[in-house]
Amino acid sequence: MCTCGESYDVDADEDLPTKDYICNECENKFKGLGKNVKCPSCKSKNVTEK
Numbered sequence: 427m428c429t430c431g432e433s434y435d436v437d438a439d440e441d442l443p444t445k446d447y448i449c450n451e452c453e454n455k456f457k458g459l460g461k462n463v464k465c466p467s468c469k470s471k472n473v474t475e476k
């Protein structure tokens with residue numbers, strides 16, 4: 427097998443710093459990203475980082 431040429435070993439998955447959150451309004455569990463995390467279910471910002 428010819429392996430000449432570019433051979434990048436790049437993973438498509440970016441290592442995003444997601445964290446687990448629980449919404450205090452509807453107890454929805456979700457993964458949040460960034461600082462202003464909102465519950466995707468009820469749009470509340472009243473969430474707790476787990």
Ligand SMILES: [Zn+2]
Nearest residue numbers: 449452465468
């Ligand atoms: Zn919620």
